[in-house]
Each structure stands twice: as structure tokens, then as C-alpha cells.
Amino acid sequence: xxxxxRETTEAWLAGLLEADAATxxxxxxxxxxxxxxxxxxxxxxxxxxxxxxxxxxxxxxxRALEAQAPRRRPRGFWLGAASGAFGTALxxxxxxxxxxxxxxxxxxxxxxxAHTRALTSGETxxxxxxxxxxxxxxxxxxxxxxxxxxxxxxxxxxxxxxxIDRIAGEDAAVVVYHHGKHVIDxxxxxxxxxxxxxxxxxxxxxxxxxxxxxxxxxxVTDMENTEFAKFVALVRSERE
Amino acid sequence: xxxxxxxxxxxxxxxxxxxxxxxxxxxxxxxxxxDIVQDAMLRAFRAFDGFRGGEVKPWLLAIVRNCWRNxxxxxxxxxxxxxxxxxxxxxxxDDPDPEAVALLASDGRKLDAAIAALxxxxxxxxxxxxxxxxxxxxxxxxxxxxxxxVMSRLSRARxxxxxxxxxxxxx
Numbered sequence: 445x446x447x448x449x450r451e452t453t454e455a456w457l458a459g460l461l462e463a464d465a466a467t468x469x470x471x472x473x474x475x476x477x478x479x480x481x482x483x484x485x486x487x488x489x490x491x492x493x494x495x496x497x498x499x500x501x502x503x504x505x506x507r508a509l510e511a512q513a514p515r516r517r518p519r520g521f522w523l524g525a526a527s528g529a530f531g532t533a534l535x536x537x538x539x540x541x542x543x544x545x546x547x548x549x550x551x552x553x554x555x556x557x558a559h560t561r562a563l564t565s566g567e568t569x570x571x572x573x574x575x576x577x578x579x580x581x582x583x584x585x586x587x588x589x590x591x592x593x594x595x596x597x598x599x600x601x602x603x604x605x606x607x608i609d610r611i612a613g614e615d616a617a618v619v620v621y622h623h624g625k626h627v628i629d630x631x632x633x634x635x636x637x638x639x640x641x642x643x644x645x646x647x648x649x650x651x652x653x654x655x656x657x658x659x660x661x662x663x664v665t666d667m668e669n670t671e672f673a674k675f676v677a678l679v680r681s682e683r684e
Numbered sequence: 685x686x687x688x689x690x691x692x693x694x695x696x697x698x699x700x701x702x703x704x705x706x707x708x709x710x711x712x713x714x715x716x717x718x719d720i721v722q723d724a725m726l727r728a729f730r731a732f733d734g735f736r737g738g739e740v741k742p743w744l745l746a747i748v749r750n751c752w753r754n755x756x757x758x759x760x761x762x763x764x765x766x767x768x769x770x771x772x773x774x775x776x777x778d779d780p781d782p783e784a785v786a787l788l789a790s791d792g793r794k795l796d797a798a799i800a801a802l803x804x805x806x807x808x809x810x811x812x813x814x815x816x817x818x819x820x821x822x823x824x825x826x827x828x829x830x831x832x833x834v835m836s837r838l839s840r841a842r843x844x845x846x847x848x849x850x851x852x853x854x855x
Contacts, residue, residue, distance in 0.1 A: 457835060459842025466839065474832040480820065484842075491792045492799055494815045497704035501718045505700070505725055509689060512729060557734070564731045566750055566828070625761045647730070 447478040457484035551612055551653075551662075556646035558609045558616070559629050559664045568627060569605035569620050579606050583617050589659065591617040591632035594682040601628065601675050611662070612636070621675070626667035628675060635660035652676050692732050696725070699741045702816050703748045709811045710752045712800055724751040742822040745812065749826060798848045806841035809834055 447453070449472050455461055456469035473479045562568045571582040576593040583591055586608055595603055604620045609631065616633035640653035640660060650672055651664045663676055703724060708717040724747045728735075735743060799807060808827060812818045824831045 456839050457842070459839050459844070459846050461839075462843070466843075470832070470836050470839070473835055480831055480835070492795045492815070493792065494701075495705045495708040495717075497700045497721065498714075498718065501704065501721060502700065504718075505697075505722055508722060508726055509692070509729060512689075512726070560727070561731050561734045564727045564747055564750065565734075566746070625757050 447476055449476065449479060450482060453479040453482045454484045457482055552641045552644070552646045552651065554611050555631055555651060555653075555662045555664055556649055558611060558618075558631065559649060560647065562607070562609065562618075562629065563627065568607065568629070570607040572605040574603050574605075576603055579603060579619070582606060587615050587617050589617060589632065589634060591619055591630070591659075592679060592682050593619055594679060596621070596675070596678050599674070599678060600624075600671075601678065623665075623667055623671060623675065626665055628663060628665040628667070628672075630679060631662040631664070633660055634658060654680065656680075688732065689729075692729050695740050696728055696732070696744055699744050700725070702741060703744055705815060706745055706748050706808075706811060707752060709799070709807060710749065710804070711755070716755065720751045720755055721748065723755075724748040727751065739822070741816070742818055742826055745816065745818070746826045749808070795845075795849075798845055801848070802841055802844060806837050806844060809837045810841040810845075813838055 449469070452461070452465075452469055453473055453476075456466055456473070461469055473482075571579055573579050573582075574595075574597065576595050580590070580593045583589075583593070583606060591606075593603065593606070597603065601621045601623050604622045604627075606620060607618045609616050609618050611631055611633050614633040614636065616631045619630040619632070621628040621630065635655055635658055640655055640662075641651075643650075643652040645651070649664050649666055650669065651662055652672070653660065653662050654676075655661065661679075663672070663679070665672055665675075700721070704717060704721050707720040707724070708714065711717045711720060724744070728744055728747050731747075799810065802810065805827075809823055812823045812826060813820075818826065820831045820834050823834045827834065829837075
């Protein structure tokens with residue numbers, strides 16, 4: 445059954461209503477499920493240009509995709525190997541390997557993955573607040589560990605919020621800071637390994653790992669080193 | 685070719701034209717659009733494993749839009765000439781610049797110029813709806829606004845185009 449206002453809605457969608465009539469239609473649509481399915485033709489579609497990707501861009505993209513290093517797939521490799529002649533022995537070894545903590549390289553990759561995934565999806569923050577009195581309790585109710593949540597706005601690192609992510613099979617608290625236009629993700633998770641990767645770059649992102657008691661920390665960003673080092677020092681001193 | 689890349693090429697690359705078209709209309713510059721799309725496609729490729737189900741096209745277009753926004757803020761931060769973005773500029777320009785006037789030679793060109801002159805928030809929903817045929821829901825997800833807002837912007841975009849068309853078409 446169609447809403448009695450459907451025609452008005454369609455006229456509004458087509459851009460034909462003005463002033464009060466437009467406002468009335470807008471208010472109606474906000475609450476009418478039926479009208480939210482209404483459609484209307486624009487005044488002049490068809491003749492505007494829909495641009496096509498240039499062939500050169502297509503070629504450039506192909507080359508860029510080729511240059512992307514193939515991803516590590518340790519599990520696929522081991523399963524493949526396990527199907528071989530030494531299957532049984534390897535299956536035993538595999539069972540053993542799977543309970544070992546993730547390797548250094550995997551850990552860097554996992555952090556880089558989580559960071560880029562958040563950036564590309566635009567979902568860097570679940571609880572948005574510059575007030576650590578808001579962010580800290582939020583973590584307390586969402587994850588069984590308490591990450592350091594400092595207020596470094598004075599020093600140029602503004603608290604932006606937090607989210608929960610996964611690192612190496614563990615839930616990780618991510619405290620998000622902004623430094624100008626740069627985003628810094630501070631991952632905190634329960635450390636299952638005594639060793640962490642050295643500081644370095646992964647896919648253009650700078651990262652630093654450290655451990656405090658039973659928690660592992662990873663700070664990731666695209667900002668330059670000096671400022672980043674300042675941030676890491678701040679966070680670490682806060683904790684002590 | 686590894687499986688991941690094969691899958692990406694089969695599912696995401698067919699939307700390259702859509703990605704480019706959106707970037708081209710957002711940035712209003714062919715070179716900027718190419719850079720934005722390349723950046724977006726590589727990000728999409730890296731994030732492809734994390735992408736589960738759903739439609740690839742709106743997901744990809746959302747990444748294009750993010751990349752464009754990053755490009756704009758990067759330039760602002762570095763103090764370079766900003767992309768011709770008008771996040772804060774006025775609505776439809778009253779006095780088309782000489783270049784825009786020259787574009788009015790043909791109907792299609794005239795319409796292009798009118799769309800290009802629309803404020804960003806109206807322009808993007810119009811392109812997504814009328815050229816890329818995204819649903820209101822998909823557009824709402826791409827631009828991060830409620831469905832009602834998307835519909836309002838669409839209505840405004842069409843109204844503005846209509847006004848402009850009538851003004852410039854002394855029938």
C-alpha cells in the first residue's frame with residue numbers, strides 16, 4: 445500500500461518543491477518508510493558526462509598491483525606441506541606451532557593490518573571523546589584490561605577516542621590520538637610472548653612495540669619520527 | 685597470479701570506471717582523480733581480506749571518497765594549493781567564470797558545468813544516485829549521513845540544477 449503523500453514526495457525528490465512545501469515534504473520523509481523508497485528522475489540525467497578511467501590509469505594500477513608483495517600465508521603453507529609424505533609428523537609439528545606465539549613478522553603485519561583496516565574503513569573510533577574520564581570507563585566495560593589513557597593535548601597529542609580490535613588472536617584496546625592531521629593508534633593487548641618486534645616501518649607506517657608487565661603495546665602512525673618518539677615517551681612516562 | 689589478486693581483479697576492478705567517475709567529480713581534475721583512484725584501489729586491495737560480503741561497489745566508492753578527503757586535508761596541511769574543493773565555499777556560483785561560460789557551448793557541457801558548480805554535499809549524492817545508481821541506503825553509508833539527509837540533499841541538488849538550467853536556458 446502506498447502512502448498518500450507519495451506523489452508529493454516524488455515532486456520534492458525531483459527538486460520541484462520550494463520553501464515550506466519542501467520543508468513539509470522533508471519532514472514527512474524523515475518518518476515515512478514508504479516514502480523513503482520513493483524515486484524520481486532528476487531534471488536532466490543522461491547528458492552529463494560519466495567519466496571513464498583512462499587506459500593509462502588501468503595500466504598503472506595493474507603494475508602497482510603486481511608490485512604488491514604476495515601476502516604471507518603461513519597456515520596455507522603448513523597445511524599444504526602437511527599433505528605431503530611427512531604428513532603425520534608435520535601435523536604433530538603443526539599442532540605444536542599453532543600454540544606458539546605469533547612470529548615477529550606476523551605481529552608487525554597484524555598491527556599494520558588492523559591500523560590500515562581501521563583507516564580505510566573510516567572506523568577508527570568506536571567511543572569518540574577527548575576526555576579520558578569517558579574513554580577509560582568505556583574500555584573498562586568492553587575489554588578485560590586497562591590501557592593507559594592519557595591527556596596529552598597540551599603536548600599536541602589530542603585524545604580522540606578508542607575502539608576494540610584484534611591482534612594475534614587477542615582482543616586489543618586501541619587508544620586513538622590525533623596529532624594535527626595524523627592519526628596515532630596505540631594498541632594494547634595481553635602479551636603472550638616475551639619478545640616483540642623492533643621498531644620499524646611496515647607499509648609506510650612507523651611502529652614501535654614495547655612491553656610492560658603482562659601487557660604488550662604497539663604505537664602506529666604515519667607521522668615523522670621525532671614527534672612520534674615524543675609521543676611514545678609521553679605514553680610510557682604516564683604509565684610509570 | 686595469486687588467488688587474492690585474481691579475486692580482487694574479478695570483483696573490484698570492474699568498478700574502476702565508477703571509482704574514477706566519482707573521484708573525477710569530487711576533485712574536478714583529471715590528474716587528481718587518477719592519483720586518488722590509484723590510492724583508493726591499492727588501499728582496497730590491502731583491505732580486501734577484511735572485506736566480508738556485501739556489495740563491492742559501495743565499499744569501493746566509500747574508500748574513494750575517503751582517499752579524496754585525505755588528499756584534500758594533506759594539501760591543506762602542507763600549505764599547497766588545495767584541491768578545488770569547496771567544503772566551505774558558497775552555493776552555486778552566480779557568475780560563472782569565463783571557462784565555464786565557454787563550456788556552455790553544448791547542452792552536455794552546460795550540464796557538466798552546472799553539476800561541477802554544485803556544492804560538494806549535493807554534487808556527491810547526485811553523482812552517486814544518477815550516474816552510479818546507488819540506493820539511498822548505500823549512499824547513506826558512503827557519505828556517512830542518514831537516509832533522510834541523503835534524500836534532502838538529492839532534492840536540493842536537483843532543485844539547484846533546475847534553477848540554473850532555467851536561468852541559463854532562455855527558451
